[in-house]
Amino acid sequence: KAGVTQTPRYLIKTRGQQVTLSCSPISGHRSVSWYQQTPGQGLQFLFEYFSETQRNKGNFPGRFSGRQFSNSRSEMNVSTLELGDSALYLCASSLGVAGLYEQYFGPGTRLTVT
Amino acid sequence: GIQVEQSPPDLILQEGANSTLRCNFSDSVNNLQWFHQNPWGQLINLFYIPSGTKQNGRLSATTVATERYSLLYISSSQTTDSGVYFCAAYGSGSARQLTFGSGTQLTVLP
Secondary structure: OOOOEEEOOEEEEOOOOOEEEEEEOOOOOOEEEEEEEEOOOEEEEEEEEEOOEEEEEOOOOOOEEEEEOOOOOEEEEEOOOOHHHOEEEEEEEEOOOOOOOOOEEOOOEEEEEO | OOOEEEEOOEEEEEOOOOEEEEEEEOOOEEEEEEEEEOOOOOEEEEEEOOOEEEEEOOEEEEEEHHHOEEEEEEOOOOHHHOEEEEEEEEEOOOOOOEEEOOOEEEEEEO
16 A cells, blocks of 8 residues: 655745645545654644544644645645745644544655745 | 653664663653654654554564553664654644654664
């Protein structure tokens, strides 16, 4: 069974631009969660989607948003990019809601904002 | 929300040595996982262990939920075990998110 896939793997953007990252979960998984990893803040939860509904959102500004499609694929969007948004963005999928099932992570998208 | 603390932050071992990594969490948990992050950033699942003991080859893990800690044991370390090990917990309270510890950086020397 194929694992979680994320596209693109690497991205360079300029301050003020916006970016969209994509995540395809493991087949049959209905929950997708997003995390940001930076050297200073570590791994931080962004949001979780289950059956196209956002279940929970972490402590990030409104510039960070996401959505989930009927096939469970998910996208996250960051608008008006700031230098501090440079990070590794990781997506994880699970069979059901994240608290009750094991989460599996994709390889990540490394975003650099210049 | 739940707090997750890992120790030690750094660990340097000779190949063949054994090690124990610890994860303390501040509240009861529905989900506890251990991961190994490879040099390219991917988180590799090691254990899903909200309670009890599991073993997988040279690695084993124990979670004592009532005392709010989990341990990851690595026996006969190999250089390929090097990397960062993360513990992550999903609290049973109102904060519905997987919270990560700050990790243990393991270096295994040949």
